[in-house]
Every structure is written in structure tokens, then in C-alpha cells.
Amino acid sequence: MAKAKAAAKAPAKKAGDKKMTKAGLVGALFDAMGGDLTKSQLKSLLEAVATVAHKELKKTGVFVLPGFAKFEVKVKKGKPAGNRMNPFTKKEQFYPARPDSKTVRARPIKALKDAVG
Numbered sequence: 001m002a003k004a005k006a007a008a009k010a011p012a013k014k015a016g017d018k019k020m021t022k023a024g025l026v027g028a029l030f031d032a033m034g035g036d037l038t039k040s041q042l043k044s045l046l047e048a049v050a051t052v053a054h055k056e057l058k059k060t061g062v063f064v065l066p067g068f069a070k071f072e073v074k075v076k077k078g079k080p081a082g083n084r085m086n087p088f089t090k091k092e093q094f095y096p097a098r099p100d101s102k103t104v105r106a107r108p109i110k111a112l113k114d115a116v117g
Contacts, residue, residue: 022046057104069106076101 020028026042037045053071056063061073081097 067109068112069108071104071106074103074105076103 022043026039026046029042030037030039033042049065053063053065057071057073063071065071078098078100079095082095083092084095085091086093
């Protein structure tokens with residue numbers, strides 16, 4: 001019964017609601033540029049932007065794609081090894097050390113937020 005309620009609440013997906021693929025993005029850029037660049041040039045341009053973004057995130061921790069978003073590396077602190085309480089058994093248990101973890105966060109720029117909503 002829970003599945004039936006969840007299925008009833010989920011909005012129906014339309015055939016045109018697919019995510020844009022890399023090829024679709026290249027095609028849309030090709031149409032927007034009016035054919036000034038070839039599709040292979042646009043594909044290599046996208047790959048170059050991604051390469052620059054990876055290097056910049058690794059070097060400085062921040063990459064800004066003007067007019068779109070700001071990408072930042074977020075570091076989550078690790079925990080030292082030690083005895084801590086297991087929340088399920090309520091007994092002390094040894095937990096090994098957990099190192100710092102890194103993730104990339106994307107923050108949209110205000111112009112993009114205004115364009116969407």
C-alpha cells in the first residue's frame with residue numbers, strides 16, 4: 001500500500017523530460033552558435049573546460065564558470081580512532097580513524113537562480 005501512495009504522489013514523466021547528454025549539449029551549442037564552430041570543435045572545447053576546471057579545483061579549491069556557477073572543494077574533517085558508544089547496542093566499541101574527505105560543491109550564480117525561478 002505504501003508503494004501505491006508513493007506512485008500516486010510522483011509526477012508523471014513526459015517523453016521530453018530526459019536529461020541532456022553531452023552530445024545533446026554539443027548539438028544545442030552548435031545551433032546557438034549558428035554553425036561558426038564544428039561539433040567536434042565544440043566537443044573538444046567542453047573537454048578543455050572540464051580539464052581546466054579539474055586542474056583549478058585541485059590547485060586552488062575554487063573554479064568559477066562565469067554566468068553559471070561557482071565550484072568549491074569542501075573538506076569534511078575526519079575523526080580520530082578511539083572507543084565510542086555504538087548507537088544501536090549502547091556499548092563501547094573501538095572505531096578506527098577516519099581521514100578527511102573532500103567533495104565538490106556547486107553554488108549557482110544569482111543570474112542563474114533568477115533565470116530558473
